[in-house]
Amino acid sequence: MEISKKSISELQAIVSQVRRDIVRMVHACQSGHPGGSLGATELLVALYFEVMNRKEGFDMDGSGEDLFFLSNGHISPVFYSVLARAGYFEVAELATFRKLGSRLQGHPTTHEGLPGVRIASGSLGQGLSVAIGAAQAKKLNHDEGLIYVLMGDGELQEGQVWEAAMYAPHNKVDNLIAIVDYNGAQIDGTTNDVLSLGDLRAKWLAFGWQVLEIHQGNDIAAILDGLTQAQQQAHQGLPTVILLHSEMGNGVSFMMGSHKWHGVAPNNDQLADALAQNPQTLGDY
Template sequence: RSGYFKTQELATFRRLNSRLQGHPATAEGIEGVRIASGSLGQGLSVAIGAAISKKLSNEPSLVYVLMGDGEMDEGQIWEAAMYAAGKGVDNLIATVDYNKQQIDGPIDKVMPLGNLKAKWEAFGWQVLEMPGNDMEAVVKTFVKAKTLCGQHKPVCILMHSEMGHGVDFMAGTHHWHGVPPSNEQLATALTQLNETLGDY
């Protein structure tokens, strides 16, 4: 946890007049938010720009970007993917949260993605896959991804996850995408989770 704001502020998520709206904006003054992109597919392009900037400045650091699988509907993602591979942006690790749900419904009903691994590979990326709800596997995969950097190809990680994992009435459905639970639902959910933000 980076500590940009108090965990109590999370209770204002998606509430009227909250800084934590659905797509946090830079105008809200949220520490750690440098750009507002949301589901518009702009995050990968911004990350590529940051990665190129680091290369031009001879900075050895890596750039990470997290995208949703619903975001793969956006053409800008694929333009950026083609650019990054074509220009050898190899200090970039992009992760796709592949939970097969988006705000409008299941991916296969809204916009089927087909073989997502094959698509990223066809665009010239090195692709890894991992179970996104298994933190040990997540850490191991990121360690592996870092070893692939510097080989003239960007890295994409397909993170197979389950939306709402661990909470019986939230798991595997898009219905909770951006919808806060009631106090009663929250209490029920917290009894089903081994670890919560309250533990931090």
């Protein structure tokens, strides 16, 4: 059964609710990573509610559908919220985030059996390799589904990323769409200060990838346009990478423009401020 698609306004309404989920989850346990989660909200909402071909229900095999892998697993709040709002598990379970015995651990894991989670992630640098393996498995199975993987830009400082980046074009892994959350910030500061990424577009091109850029990485329409173009480039011999220029903390004014909210929870007053900026649209858990 095909998942029904949404209009731009419906997607924006989901984005507002997911932002509320993120800040409430992190506030409740006073732990987690709100900045990157908020910055990737529009992307994950677009993927799960409009772009990806998804089946009803969940199985680890994922045959006959598109698959998504979250490599930068510390942004689990946005992943859990989107999975719940997309129907993979009950929205009420979001209230258990990072609590003892919860399936919603700080970084996603598979041994808890949480629907929608296919890999344990958070040890940065590994997601692209996993996505390549899944993409090659689909090709061997004559499955036309696409593989999507999201990485942080600071994550590109990991050497394994570039081993995988070299492997994919050589092996014509052309059913793979990698996305870099290019917000220019990581836990210790800006990527330019910690370890400059240089000309990121030129790097990926040099490794043999097709490179797209979404300069308005928190605009639903721009994201949909970029993902559509990436889909059109699939199955043509080369993998595609999207450089998504996003804003860490997007949608919560006091979190934007700084790396400081990478892994800091809001206090009561800050939570109230964040919620006031993002109206309830689907109902809080």
